Amino acid sequence: MRFFLMIALILSACSSVPRLDVGPVPVPTTAWLSAVDWPAAASETTAVLAGYLRTDTTNPPGRETAGALYLAELLKREGIASELLEFAPGRHSLLARLPGRGDAKPLCLVSHIDVVTAEAAKWPADRQPLSGVIADGALWGRGALDMKGMGALEVMTMIWLKRLQVPLRRDVVLLAVGDEEVDNLGMKDVISRHWARIGCSQSINEGGLGVRDAVFPGQTFYAVSVAEKGLLWLKMTAHGPSGHGSTPIPGRAPERLLRAIDKLAQRDVPTEVHPSLRISLAQTGWHGGGLTGWVLRHPALWSMLVVPKLLANPASKAALTNTVHVTGFAGGFAPNVVPSEVSATLDCRLLPGIKPRVFLEELQRIVDDPQVSFAILHEAEAAESPTEDPFYQAIVRHAQGSSPAAVAGPVLSVGFTDSLFLRQVGVHAYGLVPFAVPQALAATMHGEQERIPVAEIGVGLKILLGAVLDVSAQDAAIGGR
Ligand SMILES: [Zn+2]
Incomplete structure (x- = not known):
């Protein structure tokens, strides 16, 4: 009983998103x-x-x-x-x-x-x-x-x-x-x-x-x-001495590229609930009713109950985060030749408020390798x-x-x-x-x-x-x- 009372108290403390009133048809x-x-x-x-x-x-x-x-x-x-x-x-x-x-x-x-x-x-x-x-x-x-x-x-x-x-x-x-x-x-x-x-x-x-x-x-x-997310399309190129495939030597371009991609994949990805999502989930909550509807109308509860679900679905996760997506590779297809350059194309999609150039600087910091360079293929802010x-x-x-x-x-x-x-x-x-x-x-x-x-x-x-x-x-x- 005390548990339910506590829950009720916590819930009543949260403010709810009001129902949107767009008025009658003129x-x-x-x-x-x-x-x-x-x-x-x-x-x-x-x-x-x-x-x-x-x-x-x-x-x-x-x-x-x-x-x-x-x-x-x-x-x-x-x-x-x-x-x-x-x-x-x-x-x-x-x-x-x-x-x-x-x-x-x-x-x-x-x-x-x-x-x-x-x-x-x-x-x-x-x-x-x-x-x-x-x-x-x-x-x-x-x-x-x-x-x-x-x-x-x-x-x-x-x-x-x-x-x-x-x-x-x-x-x-x-x-x-x-x-x-x-x-x-x-x-x-x-x-x-x-x-x-x-x-x-x-x-x-x-x-x-x-x-x-x-x-x-x-x-x-x-x-x-x-609103539409911004975009930053990049060519990320790793450089290193070329050589023979028979002798693995650290610091070659393909290995550097792999390491850079791995660092980008492991980066911390903060989540942000865009105001539009706040309004829409609340409206579906008002309309749908029940306990789920109640939760959806109270954003204070989302970090516990809603955001994890949204992050579990790739489509909704993309709307909550800045994404870095490796979409292609170029360079070095002879099995016995280590190329001096290999590259990956990255499709980054950015939340409103994130400047493409600032995001690029962040990626460069994460990769932290002077032998890996970035070229901007296309950029547009959200x-x-x-x-x-x-x-x-x-x-x-x-x-x-x-x-x-x-x-x-x-x-x-x-x-x-x-x-x-x-x-x-x-x-x-x-x-x-x-x-x-x-x-x-x-x-x-x-x-x-x-x-x-x-x-x-x-x-x-x-x-x-x-x-x-x-x-x-x-x-x-x-x-x-
Ligand atoms: Zn279309």
């Missing part, structure tokens, strides 16, 4: 949404996505122009003009705009047109990567989730704003770019050559997804990406967007409103998307592909048998259109309806 949004025939809109969007999946935009080599033209044709039929932006010879992104009153800077609906390659042999013969067929209640094809599905929702959102003749407070811009999957050339081109005439203050793009049974069974968690933002809150509002099982919250993405470049020019960039899928299906992105449950397509459109209306429709619209 009246104009409700009015516009009720004007849509949702079953028809869902099947139309499904057909649009099927056609998009059949359009080969595999990168490499990048065949984005075909995808850009596919979207442009859909817009043209509705009387929406669009523009092809050539970001590399013969490769194009697409830009379209619905003009608004100019009360606020434009809102950008961002997607990438290209998809990664697929091993056709690992897909069923009747559901190939470029098939766009419906089977077992899902629409199949490379890009269904990453991210032609979202591209289809965005183009249909533009089309519905136009069809309903929604008076807009601000421009709504569709930005479908190429080359996200390889070198981000499409978005880099948009930022360097076209940003002056786009200039969005907020955007939605890929980043998070709705995941079923993520925290509680029966609960769907819509993860809205508000970037974040605030959760105190009307568009972020609108996304959460409509994701949570999509079903009683739904809860939404912010997350830190461990990878990066084109939103990285948008945040660098001051955009509040949010990442959510508003489809709710089981974890196993989420894993088909970049993998085999990528598909989207057909039932999710209409739900996703309603979430996106609702969120866009919340921050773009004029209040005056109520009177007109």
